[in-house]
Amino acid sequence: MLNPPTIFGGFIERNFVEMKKVQLLKLAHARSGDKGDASNVGLIARKPEYYPILKEKVTADVVKKHFTGICKGKVERFELPNLYALNFLLHEALGGGGTVSLRNDAQGKTMSTALLRLEIDVPDELVIE
Amino acid sequence: MRQKEFIRIASGQGYWGDLPQAPYWQVSKGQTDYLVMDYLAEVTMSILQKQKSRDPKLGYAKDLLSVIEKILPLVVEKNIKVITNGGGVNPQACRDAIFEIAKKAGVKGLKIGVVYGDDIYGRIDELLGSGIDLKNMDTGDSLRTVRDRLQSANVYFGAFPIAEALRQGAQIVLTGRATDTGLTLAPMIYEFGWNEQEFDKLAAGIIAGHILECGGQSSGGNYLKDWKNVPDLANIGFPIAEAYPDATIYITKHNGTGGLVSVDTIKEQLLYEIGDPREYITPEVIADFTSVKLESAGDNRVKVFDIKGKPPTEFYKVSMAYSDGYYAIGTLTYGWPDALEKAQAADKIMRQRLKNLGFEYDEFHTEFLGYNSCHGPLSPVTSELNEVVLRVAVRGNDHDAVDAFGRQLVPLVLTGPPTVTGFGGGRPKPQDVVAYWPSLISKTAVKPIVEVTQI
Structure with missing residues (x-):
């Protein structure tokens, strides 16, 4: 996808960046589990150079919106630059938590890949294997 | 005692119901000094409390007995120490049952340590009466709202009481509700003489414990990044922490086993079930997961180092369970x-x-x-x-x-x-x-009790 180019007097501004949509699955791996009624999702960049993109694009707000209908509470985000990783806490996401929850996935074990469904915009020149 | 150059602590069970053959593999397939096994989930204690109320000789993880039966001869022969929280709400009865197994196997002189005092189910009214409110740390609700439906209440003790049992010569240490991470930290405290103020070292032991506490989940199990290329999961080698006195840790597994230990398998486990990574709170230290450095150190071998920790809180966590419909x-x-x-x-x-x-x-x-x-x-x-x-x-x-x-x-x-x-x-x-009813209690209100017995 293209970011709408800004046109000044007939030429396109030089610093626009062409963007493409990429599913997080290509950029990161993840593991998830439960902390009471909160699900923790650890998101790890597949390559160190992807980490700044994750940090910029996968904000708490973006994740909250992505999990509409699943996460009823707030989303907290923590940074672990040493591991090129982000940790998310999705509050009120597990139907009351481990032992009370009626969900098939009561412990949120598959929240990891639910997050990896998210599509984000990345610069076109970013090489993705 | 001459200090060892390093010790190898092997994870044998990540939860009650984990791969039953794993503990034997860990003591038989290579060098192991300590075998640690986690059996307790948040509400396991309520099931055990029910069993104990029906039969005073029950109330511990019964599956532990068949594991001990299988590994005991090798454990004795190789002088491997076993640490587990499978004692549940009745570590003394668990000890007696293991002594029976030892007798039948002709094992003499076995020393077993128990750590208890964590079970405050029988003290709830006394504690409430003395002004300790045990309110729900998530909701702030008073325990009185569920008091009559309470089924179990246990304090999470840490590594120091286990280290004390080791110091008194226990070859097997059975605890009640000890933290999963404390099982792994305890041998480091005992072997290397770490004290309660060495927060960076304690944090390193805790993080090693976090890596070990879910068994195969750090050695290729449930590994998302490249799961199709994890070799031979049928014979997965459970993780081993090789710990050094300066708190450098290597995570590895026995040679010839399946699975995978890599920087990426360790990363996935480090991020499992954590909240704020700067504030991983345990009874002995607050560990900082943002300080951890990882480095590949050969085949199926990862160096874990540079870990920082800070002083713990004044509280123990309390895990309670109540019936709710x-x-x-x-x-x-x-x-x-x-x-x-x-x-x-x-x-x-x-x-x-x-x-x-x-x-x-x-x-x-x-x-x-x-x-x-x-x-x-x-x-x-x-x-x-x-x-x-x-x-x-x-x-x-x-x-x-x-x-x-x-x-x-x-x-x-x-x-x-x-x-x-x-x-x-x-x-x-x-x-x-x-x-589940999580709560906090002042460390001054409860005391771990350590008891070592020999047959």
Whole structure:
């Protein structure tokens, strides 16, 4: 996808960046589990150079919106630059938590890949294997 | 005692019900100095408390006995020490049962340590009376709201009491509710003489414990990044922490075993079930997961180092369980064509029938396995499903209503949408809901007790 180019007097501004949509699955791996009624999702960049993109694009707000209908509470985000990783806490996401929850996935074990469904915009020149 | 250059601590069980052959593999397939096994989940204690109330000789993880039976000769021969929280709410009875096994096996002079004092179930009224409110740390509610339904209450002790049992010569240490991470830290404290003020070292031991506490989950199990290329999971080697006195840790596994230990498998486990990574709170230290450095150090070998920690809080965490009504879960399988539509129609019919009968629930939850039980509303329908499993579940305080739910499910087979199967399990019956009550207690209000006995 293209970011709408800004046109000044007939030429396109030089610093626009062409963007493409990429599913997080290509950029990161993840593991998830439960902390009471909160699900923790650890998101790890597949390559160190992807980490700044994750940090910029996968904000708490973006994740909250992505999990509409699943996460009823707030989303907290923590940074672990040493591991090129982000940790998310999705509050009120597990139907009351481990032992009370009626969900098939009561412990949120598959929240990891639910997050990896998210599509984000990345610069076109970013090489993705 | 001459200090060892390093010690190898092997994870044997990540939870009660983990791979039964793993502990024997860990003591037989290579060098192991300590075997650590975690058996307790949040509400396990309530199940054990019930068993103990029926029989005072029960109340511990019974599966531990068959493990001990299998590994004891090797453990004694190689002088491997075993540390586990499988003592549950009755570590003394667990000790006695293990002594029986040792006698039968002809093992003499075995020393077993027990750590207890964590079980405050019998002290609740005394504690409440003395002004300790044990309020729910998530909701702030008073314990009095569930006092009469309480089923268990245990304080999480840490590594120091276990280290004390080791110091007194115990070869097997059985604890009640000790932290999973403390099981791994304890041998480091004992062997290297770390004290309560060495927070960076304690944090390193805790993080090693976090890596070990879920067993194979750090050595290739549940590994997302490249799971198809993890070799020989059938013979997965559980993780081993090789710890040095300066708190450098190497995570590895026995040679010749399957699975994978890599920087990426360790990263996934480090991020498992954590909240704020700067504040990983344990009884002995607050560990900082943002300080951890990882470095590949050869085949299936990762160096974990540079870890920082800071002083702990004034509190122990308390894990309590209380009964909170009933639940029931049932499934039916619908086949092609229109599998999803049929399952959705069946769900609707069932809800209507229960409503017509006047039954109500705190929660009525429907999922369609094969379509949306993992990712809920994020699940796209990409093509027509060959089959789908309708999974319905209810929860509430009215036992009759939950029972009625079970009675309404199977009749759908002959009175609902067509081509349905998978009802062989019969009518889902009401089960007790055991809810979790996390709390905090001042460290001055409870004391771990260490007792070492020899036969």
